[in-house]
Structures are given as C-alpha cells and as structure tokens.
Amino acid sequence: MSQKFIPLSVPNLKGKELEYVAHAVETEWVSTGGPYVNDFEMKVAEYAHCKGAVSCQNGTSGLHIGLEVCGVTKDDEVIVPILTFIAAVNPVKYIGAEPVFMDCDDSLTMDVAKLRAFCENECSFDDGKLTNNATKKHVKALLVVHIFGNMADMEGIIDIAEKYNLRVIEDATEAIGTYYLNGKYKDKHAGTIGDVGIYSFNGNKIITTGGGGMIVSNNEELLKRAKYLTTQAKSDELYYTHDEIGYNYRMTNLQAALGLAQLEQLEGFIQTKKENYEFYKSEIDKIPGLRILEFKDNIRSNYWFYALYIDESYSINRDQVIQYLASKKVQSRPIWGLISDQKPYEGSQIFKIEKAKEYLEHVVNIPCSSNLIREDAEYVVECLKQPQVV
Incomplete structure (x- = not known):
C-alpha cells in the first residue's frame, strides 16, 4: 500500500460549516448582505477582546484599508519587514507609498533594535514628523507582521512608534489566537495593540472562510472609517451618495457562515x-x-x-x-x-x-x-x- 500524501496546511471543516452555509443558501442571503457577516464580525471582536471588527475580502484588502485609515499617502514611507509574504507589503504600493525594509530577529519578526537604530541614526524627527534623511520623505507608519503565529516585540515597537509619532498596522494574518501571557500587554491579542490589525481566513490559515479577512481595532473612529471604505464609501445608502473613492471589499454572508463555524473550533x-x-x-x-x-x-x-x-x-x-x-x-x-x-x-x-x-x-x-x-x-x-x- 502506497504512502498517502501529507499536505502542508489544509482546512479542517468538521464542525457546523455545512449547516451554517446551507442556512445562508436556504435563506438566499449569499452576498455581502445577511446576518452572518455582522455576527462573525461581532464574534471575532469578542474573541480578540477588542472594540470592533470589520470584515473584508482577504487579508490583503484589510491591510490596504488599514493603511488608508491610518492616513498613509503616496508621499509617505512605511517601514516593513523584509521576510514575509509579499501580500503584506504590496498594499503599501497600492497607495503609492514607499516601503523601507527592516531585518528580522530570531523569532522571524521585525528586529526592534535595528528599527530603533534606523529611526535614531538614519532619520530626523522635527515637529512630530520622522523624515528619512536619504529620501527626505515622511516615515508615516510601521507595518508589523506576526510570523507563523509568533508575535513581534510589541512593547518595543509601540515605544518606538510613540516616540516618533508613527502609526502601527499589525499584520496578524497568521496569528489569530496568539496573545501575550505577561508583561505590559498581558492578555492582549495579536492585532489589537497597534492602531489597526488584520486577520486572514485564507484556505491555509488556522481557520478559513475560503478567502476573507477581518480588520480589528480599539479605535472606534478607525473602525467606522474602515466600514465606510470597504462598502464603497456610501454616505447615503438610499440615494447612493458617495463622497470618496471606496472599495467593494466586504465579506459575503456565505464566507461569514463558514467563518462562524470555524471560529467555534x-x-x-x-x-x-x-x-x-x-x-x-x-x-x-x-x-x-x-x-x-x-x-x-x-x-x-x-x-x-x-x-x-x-x-x-x-x-x-x-x-x-x-x-x-x-x-x-x-x-x-x-x-x-x-x-x-x-x-x-x-x-x-x-x-x-x-x-x-x-x-x-x-x-x-x-x-x-x-x-x-x-x-x-x-x-x-x-x-x-x-x-x-x-
């Protein structure tokens, strides 16, 4: 008998996935409307102990919105890790900003000592703005990735961010369920310490909606703006008034039904x-x-x-x-x-x-x-x- 194939990372769909998805189909709520989307957002926020969550089509779209709500523009730079999946950094380019690549430490997450050295020695800080001496551009934000379920040194990162007035976007696409056991951020989940955090529910993640992602934050204004931007920036739903360029990024009810069953497990x-x-x-x-x-x-x-x-x-x-x-x-x-x-x-x-x-x-x-x-x-x-x- 030949040895069976052992895959790297595949979904585990042995809970109530079929029941919930079938209910979404039976009730004909299959698109971005429907109760499962709101319920999934609420349950993820409860699980991660944060003020709210906004669903999106995938982790990449969540990062795109995270950068936008943090005010990153085409004139800015964002410090990013060099060792991560490229989807973590591409949204910086979507906005037209430029990445500055930082090394990892032995946890594979961003090297905080080098991050501090870059800010201190390669930049100038005046009037609340960190400026890259080499490019003369405003360094606006840090995009931190929690690699493989490990967690970056958020105490060190937040200290640096507060000192240099940097926004912090947490790519927690690989780290839902990871949290601190002690220290300043005891019991804080990955994704809930910076300005915004993003989870991914891609097929190879620990829980999946097939695609799908979630933006989380403890800042209610950022959450409100994320919801606005992910639903086509609609200011008046009845009369289709749009004040800005928005995005069709909201998760579908079918995806959310799958996600609820996964979150339970x-x-x-x-x-x-x-x-x-x-x-x-x-x-x-x-x-x-x-x-x-x-x-x-x-x-x-x-x-x-x-x-x-x-x-x-x-x-x-x-x-x-x-x-x-x-x-x-x-x-x-x-x-x-x-x-x-x-x-x-x-x-x-x-x-x-x-x-x-x-x-x-x-x-x-x-x-x-x-x-x-x-x-x-x-x-x-x-x-x-x-x-x-x-």
Missing part, C-alpha cells in the same frame, strides 16, 4: 497544533543538524506554522530536503524569498539585512494542519531521520 485547533508542535520539537531536535524554531515563551501562540531549521551539519541542504520529502509524499516549502529581491521592489531601501538572509537559506515549513494525525507526524520525523538526495 479555533481553540481546539490551537490545542492540536500545540501538541503536534511539541511532538515535532521533541523528536526533531534529537536529529543532528535539525531543530524546530521556537515560539516566544511570553506568548500563547496559535502554532500556525512549524519552521524546520537545517544547518550545515545535516547531510542535505534546504532544497534537497524539500525534494526528498516530496519524493516521500510529504509537502513542505521554503520560507518566502526576500521581498527586496522581487522585481517590483528592486531599488527599495533596505537597512542592515542579515538574519533574514540566514533564515531564507535554512528554513523549511513542514506539515502543520490542525487535522494532522500523530501517525503522519511520526512519518515526517522518520523521513527526516534518514535523508537522501533524490
């Missing part, structure tokens, strides 16, 4: 992912040349993705590991290519990029679905114990 998904992470870590860390990157000990992570670090003492390299696992019907992937190396970002400003290059060369993601069974995790480990060049 989120804590169970996190528990399963934690157990599989701990199994992987205990077993893989015994294999010479391999280790699983850790999540910070001051957070409760959602354990979204597991990062396998391959050092030079292992018998095969990153690309050979991916090829070998594929030959064993195990899906894996490299970490994202550095965004500044992508064609649309050639010539963008970078600041002391070191760690990101190291992790790019050494990290592979391995199967992490919330429905990954122990037998399959054991198979992945056994494969890694006997690597081969294929």
